[in-house]
Amino acid sequence: MIKAAVIGCGSIARHRHLLEYQANPEVEITAVCDINQERAEDLGSIFDAMAYTDYEEMLEREEIDVVSVCTPNYLHAPMTIKALESGRHVLCEKPMATSAEEADEMIEAAKNARKWLMIAHNQRFVPSHEKARQLISDGEIGKVYSFRTAFGHGGPEGWSADGADSWFFKKDEAFIGAMGDLGVHKTDLLRFILGEEIVSVGAFIETSAKDHSTVDDNAVCVLRTAGGTIGTLAASWSYVGGEDNSTIIYGEKAMLHLEEDPVNNLVIQYHNGDRVKFELGGIQTNESGGQKSTGVIDAFIESVQADTEPPVPGEEGKKSLEVILAALEADETKRIIDL
Template identity: 65%
Template sequence: MTRLKVGVIGCGSIAKHRHFVEYAANPNVEIIAVCDIVEDRAEEMAKTYGAKAYTDYEKLLRTEDLDAVSICLPNYLHAPVSILALNAGMHVLCEKPMATSREEAENMILAANENGKKLMIGHNQRFVPSHQKAKQFIQSGEVGKIYSFRTTFGHGGPEAWSADGRDSWFFEKEKAFIGAMGDLGVHKADLMRYLLGEEFSDVVAFVETSAKGDTDVDDNAVCVLKTESGIIGTLAASWAYNAKEDNSTIIYGEKAILRLEDDPKYSLIVQYTTGEVVNYELGGIQTNESGGQTTTHVIDHFVESILEDKEPLISGEEGMKSLEVILDALESSETRKRSTVKG
């Protein structure tokens, strides 16, 4: 079988530690080209993976005959570069958040549809074993009616792991557009939509810049969300959890409570109303700290979607619905009013 020819545009930390590693581990893939505005960074990845280095993504897209590309660029470039790649006839895996506005997201989806290409957004939380197991419990009725939830994603901030440290684009509003809510909050919005199997209808949010100096992007946010069926819960996203990362979710149901990634040993704990407690060791969640899972499964799913010509689990449409929750949280915080989710 012919291997997929892929390129990676953007050679920062997410590309270096996730995309390159996972593409290289997939037997159906050949890394052909890499691109980064920092020439040394592009050259390093090109040498490591036997690819050609570029510093201009437009030249890469014009020159190389690729099947697919990963877009691992600052947020403001996600939509324009994805659209260029789709129009060049390539499948696209774009990092989250997929865009900085609904209009950009819609244009990405349109470009994918017009060119008959896959567009997948890198929301990796759906592939975490504890999250998939929890979804099975919810769908089977094991948990009964869902009443509420609490989901959190926080760490000490991108300066600890970004390729550029404190000088990273993450802290520049014109490039990032959004801070912790785009970096972390959108992951949890996507996860809760996936687990609950329904959309959010309302959001009230406080989105603040309180932990980091010299930046105007958000670094601490708490949202109250309500689904179409009336499930209410909270979502927190923060770059202020300095001592330890928190990537936990708790779901409160009629028959049981599900604790996901809330215990150092057991990735899923089910506490039944009968008093029974069942602990599951299902493997770690991906993390910027040591000891996390070694693969996010995102790349393998993207490759499989192309080879088997099937819709990716996190399509452009799915990515946009998760983005809309975050955009409405921003609107709520700015207006100090409840925002109705537009999707």
């Protein structure tokens, strides 16, 4: 039995990590930790786990095999490194860090401790995305020319445990807004689906929708891959009409429509007009309350049990983070940034 602990008892822990650990028959939830004692004790009671307000004390006192780090972005690196150094495998929420240097330190800590580090990029585990990756790899749509991907909703105030006062809106805690919350998911997804790296980034990043925010809430990026494929990525906290988590891949032989339709999660539109539709179960959304499993926890536990590299190791998390960091630089300097 794998003994698990979660640091940070906000919405991502409550609705995803803890529920998915609980649903895995190979896992026992041992402890939870949050600086908000009431929040920690509440989740500790719900999941029959010890509650702590000091994560270092928890790491020292409890028998734990794996740790989920579900805290504000600026704490990801120090808490992950501490947990790794204490001899635990770590699943860290995205974005994995606030700089490439922090990401390197996390990766190095995992290597030194001989423990696994996984980053919670859950879009890789969506059935339509896995199917699209396979179709592209098999040459089903021919050469990929372009893409368009978006991830937007009304903002973290509808999801975060602290509402409009959430750390998501505070630059000193979040470091980055919609681009770190949503955009980094899509940079990771594009790298996964296309099977190649993003090498050039242009961006327009704004704070225009949230008066109480000191981080970005709207961004549009232009990306180019190593193979010359170009496309756009949009990340937004201003989509008041509902969540958009869709992607279109434009190929030589066909177009792939991903998560545009709640029923037909993948639609292949061939150049001759034929259409093939797949009902694959859909993507998890904030609007659904996070009840649909992401597959992240199960993949993490499987890697720990088998002692094999997880599907999204720290190195992969860093590459997806670097695209976001390049977007920030592109917006600030008003030029294209080459990775």
